Amino acid sequence: MSFFKTAVRRFSSTSITRGMAKAIAYSEYGNPKEVLRAVSYNVPKCSKNQVNVRFLASPINPSDINQIQGVYPSKPPFTNDVCSSKPSAVAGNEGLVEVVDVGDQFKGTFSPGQWAILGSVNLGSWRTEMNIDGRSLVPVDKSAFPSIAEAATLSVNPCTAYCLLQHVVQLNKGDWFIQDGANSMVGIATIQLAKHFGYKSINVVRNRPDIEKLKEQLKSLGATIVITDEELMDRKTMKQKVPEWIQGGEVKLGIDCVSGRVAAEMAKYMSKGATMATFGGMSRQPLPVPVSLLIFKNLKFHGFWVTKWKSEHPEEFLKIIHKVEDFYRNGTLKTVNTELVSLKEDADEKTFLDTFLNAIEGHGKKIIKFEH
Amino acid sequence: MSFFKTAVRRFSSTSITRGMAKAIAYSEYGNPKEVLRAVSYNVPKCSKNQVNVRFLASPINPSDINQIQGVYPSKPPFTNDVCSSKPSAVAGNEGLVEVVDVGDQFKGTFSPGQWAILGSVNLGSWRTEMNIDGRSLVPVDKSAFPSIAEAATLSVNPCTAYCLLQHVVQLNKGDWFIQDGANSMVGIATIQLAKHFGYKSINVVRNRPDIEKLKEQLKSLGATIVITDEELMDRKTMKQKVPEWIQGGEVKLGIDCVSGRVAAEMAKYMSKGATMATFGGMSRQPLPVPVSLLIFKNLKFHGFWVTKWKSEHPEEFLKIIHKVEDFYRNGTLKTVNTELVSLKEDADEKTFLDTFLNAIEGHGKKIIKFEH
Ligand SMILES: C/C=C/C(=O)SCCNC(=O)CCNC(=O)[C@H](O)C(C)(C)COP(=O)(O)OP(=O)(O)OC[C@H]1O[C@@H](n2cnc3c(N)ncnc32)[C@H](O)[C@@H]1OP(=O)(O)O
Structure with a gap:
């Protein structure tokens, strides 16, 4: 009986796919060059407490690399979400997304086209698309930012x-x-x-x-x-x-x-x-x-x-996010010396992976910008 | 006129000497072996705000050595108090004394035979006798301590x-x-x-x-x-x-x-x-x-x-001194692995100096005990 229920649920969720998404994933810790791979996966229609988002830009932070190396104390779980054959984690912790579809529970909070950033770590931001618990998204005001670079790097x-x-x-x-x-x-x-x-x-x-x-x-x-x-x-x-x-x-x-x-x-x-x-x-x-x-x-x-600090002061942290948004809006803050690296969402897996690996190796702050 | 006054004052104070005292002094910073010397000096009758004391015991602390080396930020002034020919500082910061004579102002506070410890640093404790401002002495209860070792090392x-x-x-x-x-x-x-x-x-x-x-x-x-x-x-x-x-x-x-x-x-x-x-x-x-x-x-x-800490919390520090006295009284604290090194007050200068230098070189906590 319970097996039947699970099987039905799994079937119903994977059956309504919206096309293939891509992510940079790893299944063991080590040198990014050796452990990272590009994976393609289906994203089902989001459930009622989820929001379906596409990524606009994801920065490469030193802590992302440390996490892949296994030397960072905060670690994402290895799951079968993006690869059924091998428990994997999607790399990256920070990212700017655009809302595509909204589950019933968040209909009042989010609407398609809206910008948001990831509000928690370990969600895996080096990817093109995901369904995400609405509580893990922090809406931001598109018009506050000179470019996506500022919004994508807002939270860290x-x-x-x-x-x-x-x-x-x-x-x-x-x-x-x-x-x-x-x-x-x-x-x-x-x-x-x-x-x-x-x-x-x-x-x-x-x-x-x-x-x-x-x-x-x-x-x-x-x-x-x-x-x-x-x-x-x-x-x-x-x-x-x-x-x-x-x-x-x-x-x-x-x-x-x-x-x-x-x-x-x-x-x-x-x-x-x-x-x-x-x-x-x-x-x-x-x-x-x-x-x-x-x-x-x-x-x-x-x-x-x-x-x-964020996990210990969640409310105050939200306030800081909005203060920083204001600082971008009024020109107190501007982003300099960062580089946006373009990556086609539908690039083949090799190009997808190589773009990330080159950015990791490169000098200076790199932000991967996903293009339709 | 003013020269005359000074001359008279200086004459009157050195004229009422009570015998020769000895101290370990230095006039420049460096290796203790090279810069320390024994000096003999007269101690006049104490003035009304002073107490005349003889030292019972003075420990050798690492910070005393650092001070002689010149690498300790708290430094005694170089004066002519113990050597008229060369501005000098008397080494040592901690010590147990016995009150010998009391200036009028402190008659109610101190009486001959009473024990006290130095309440401030940079007074020079590696010596046999001195006149000291009564405010720089902290009376202690002789009967609280198993031996002079505990009282002599109370304050640090x-x-x-x-x-x-x-x-x-x-x-x-x-x-x-x-x-x-x-x-x-x-x-x-x-x-x-x-x-x-x-x-x-x-x-x-x-x-x-x-x-x-x-x-x-x-x-x-x-x-x-x-x-x-x-x-x-x-x-x-x-x-x-x-x-x-x-x-x-x-x-x-x-x-x-x-x-x-x-x-x-x-x-x-x-x-x-x-x-x-x-x-x-x-x-x-x-x-x-x-x-x-x-x-x-x-x-x-x-x-x-x-x-x-002491200079920032003088009152609380006095309370701690008395708490520690209590801890010795009730046996919570006892001194172990310390060595009392005997030194005759009237030893010749060479013996006086060598005793200190040997103690500085030696292993373990040494306390010089001055004997009549
Ligand atoms: C219970 C009692 C505790 C104490 O008394 S604390 C000291 C305990 N002593 C020990 O542990 C003995 C072994 N350790 C050591 O000797 C140690 O070296 C020491 C703990 C001294 C000193 O520690 P360091 O090795 O860190 O310092 P240095 O000997 O290199 O001193 C240089 C540093 O000290 C400071 N310093 C040193 N002298 C002075 C002066 N005169 N004024 C201001 N600042 C000063 C200053 O920041 C100096 O920096 P620079 O200006 O760049 O040279």
Whole structure:
């Protein structure tokens, strides 16, 4: 009896397919090149608590890669949703979608053509289409964003930047912070938000041939000071310059996505009692904290993980999403140095996979833009 | 006119000497062996706001050495008090004294024969006698202490232990902490206080030939678990053992006076959201914090400096001193593994200096005991 019921339900749901969708999936952890594959799958008509969406754009975030490698504590379940022969997870956590069809329960909330972003992690955003529980979608206002790049990257990087500035220590107008990876997407959002809030910043970037151009760009966005990691390491000059820059002000916050010696060196220029918030470890090195800074300068070394913050403050997080939307609307935030990579929805599986693999390998922030 | 006044004042104060006192002094920072010297000086009759004291015992703390080396941010002034030819500082910060003579202003507070400890740092405790501002003396109850060793070391190590357990995180009965340098004086006080408060502990000590004896000793004082640094480094065994030990409990606090890889390894066994408090760096290595512990386990790395805590909470600190006195009185605390080193007050300067230098070089906690 119960077998019969299940069989009927399964039949009825797969029978009303709307065409083949594509996804980047994996069935075991490892090097993306080795474990990722493109899969094609049917998407049934959505049930009453679901919304059928097509993806407009999905960014590639470092945490997505870590998740595929199996070194990220937040992990999607391996299911048979996109591949019946092999339990798989769809890669990617962040994405912008367009509503196509709405289950009865969400008819008042969503309508076809509307934009939304994924409100939870581990749903698998590197795909063209899915049916998604309506509660996992956060509607966004299409007209707020200059392009899909901003909307597609709304929930991770600018929200991280906002939380780092507002929820680690109490900064007041005129206070300073020091950050590394200042030309990362978080770094740039931090610079722009800091300008808005009236905070001053020392920004560290890696040296490069066109460094002056980058320095100028970051300054034009609101960075007070921009230095290279090599300049940071020149302790003699820094010990003279930092007091000149801050003019008796206080460096109350460190923002770190690099770790290693760069972060340790930044800490030396933080004021007594300041906090360093590490939210990434791009150097793949531990943070070698000088003991004297802990004991004598009372520095505090904390971490920040937007995924955890979100799950602990869901309502406040929604508010931040809408604040960030406003920041895009009024031009406080704009996305720079990101690259939209076009991918035809109906590309063959090899092209589909290669586009993602190339984007993963490439330099700078990449956002896959799915084209009809 | 003003020169005349000064000359008279100086003459009148040095003219009423009570005999030669001796001190360990330095006039430049460096290796103790090279910069310390013994000096003899006259102590005049104390003025009305002073108390004349003779030292009974003065411990040698790592921070005293750091101070002589010039790597300690809290520094005594170099004055001509003990050497008219060369501005000097008297070494040592902690000490037990006996009141000899009392200036008018403190007649009600102190009386000859009474015991007291130095209530501030940078007064120079490695000496036989001094006139001290009555406000810098904290009277203690002779009868509370089994020996002068406990009274002489009252203000730094047990108070540090007390603050580490009570003022870093909120520990409840049954909660766990993990500490390194567990056989240090702070470590042993921590173990005894933890037993009193009902906290459980994983204690790390350096391996040694008679390790089982040390383990037994620490357990008999109240340590729940004692392991060597080598055992700590065996990650496979530790990952199995720690959950067995803590039985679903939480390791909410790390206490670290070693830093380096030992501290980083301890952090791996701390519970989500736990805090590591570093109060020393005996390994002379920075603390290489794994980034994942910051981001995904939300561990916090803080420092603790009793000198700063004291200056920020002077009244509460006095209460802690009296609590610790009570703990000695009722047997909660006892001093073990400390060595009293006898030194005749009237020893010649060479003997005086050598006794200190040997104690500095020696292994284990040394307390110089001045004998009449
Ligand atoms: C219960 C009592 C606890 C204590 O007293 S805490 C000290 C305990 N001592 C130990 O653990 C002994 C073993 N450990 C060590 O010796 C340790 O090296 C130490 C814990 C000292 C110091 O730790 P570090 O190894 O981290 O520091 P350094 O010796 O490299 O000192 C440099 C650092 O300390 C700070 N420092 C040092 N001297 C000063 C001054 N003068 N003023 C201001 N700031 C200062 C300052 O930030 C300095 O940075 P730079 O300016 O870039 O050089």
